[in-house]
């Protein structure tokens with residue numbers, strides 16, 4: 001496939017409410033889309049991180065630079081989606097930037113063949129159960145009110161963000177108020193092994209999992225923690241490749257994996273992680289990073305693979321945005337439908353995209 005043009009469109013979309021985690025509070029989704037125009041079709045993707053490197057080391061300005069100066073030159077003009085990772089492997093890191101580039105090229109390639117990304121990846125379902133991620137709140141009553149609303153909308157699973165000082169009590173309150181709902185927590189690396197005895201108190205609440213309690217590079221620490229608490233450990237930030245997944249599983253550092261295509265370099269590696277996990281009997285689920293519909297669509301296709309047996313953070317557009325860049329993804333009886341159109345099966349609404357675009361840059365022409 002011959003790439004003719006690569007554009008980067010900065011977008012800023014206000015969130016319906018602040019989203020607070022242990023690493024910060026977000027009020028706007030401030031990122032960029034990539035648009036790849038080829039001789040046979042065009043493809044779209046979005047960069048999943050933020051202007052600030054708080055969740056991971058990547059951030060918008062750095063991703064724009066590394067794409068313009070180091071990644072796009074290695075994949076133009078002739079390329080296939082399978083070649084992108086190979087052509088760019090000399091560039092260290094920048095998995096989220098590489099994921100955006102590979103995904104836009106994969107989208108164009110699949111559209112030129114008229115194949116949906118779900119069919120391409122091996123989806124075996126047409127809809128998937130949706131979970132929702134609930135931020136850290138100012139009070140327990142506010143948390144209870146939010147969770148009540150999401151359960152009323154039909155979400156199949158509740159995930160609570162936790163951090164030291166906001167963990168046992170909120171979990172206890174939600175468990176006591178809502179009974180045996182599917183419930184899990186995400187610490188985003190906020191704890192250390194010294195907190196093991198404190199985290200063991202969460203064992204009383206029959207959680208599905210505790211996500212990324214320790215630092216992203218502390219595989220050994222997670223293996224030691226797994227010996228001290230009953231709640232299954234799920235890794236997110238620690239798993240950036242199928243190799244990481246194999247290592248963490250072999251060292252008993254996790255019993256569940258949150259698979260985020262953006263974090264691992266794209267959908268091809270995400271599928272490899274799925275395959276490694278399934279081969280070891282480890283359940284996976286599809287994580288999210290407050291994507292617009294451009295990222296939400298293909299994530300739903302990934303979540304439809306057979307090994308994705310736990311509800312993912314594949315919430316409806318309205319969970320984060322009053323207005324999405326695409327037709328909104330809606331929750332129906334606790335399920336989200338997998339797009340069936342060619343490629344990622346979704347595209348920006350031109351007028352909406354114009355309104356939310358703050359700057360455009362041509363990376364290749």
Ligand SMILES: CC(=O)N[C@@H](Cc1ccc2ccccc2c1)C(=O)O
Pocket residue numbers: 021048049050055056133186188236287288289290313
């Ligand atoms: C839904 C959920 O909890 N997602 C992430 C946290 C997260 C959420 C939004 C993000 C936006 C920009 C950059 C990083 C982000 C990380 C998680 O599972 O840990």
Ligand SMILES: [Mg+2]
Pocket residue numbers: 186188211212236237258287
């Ligand atoms: Mg997480």
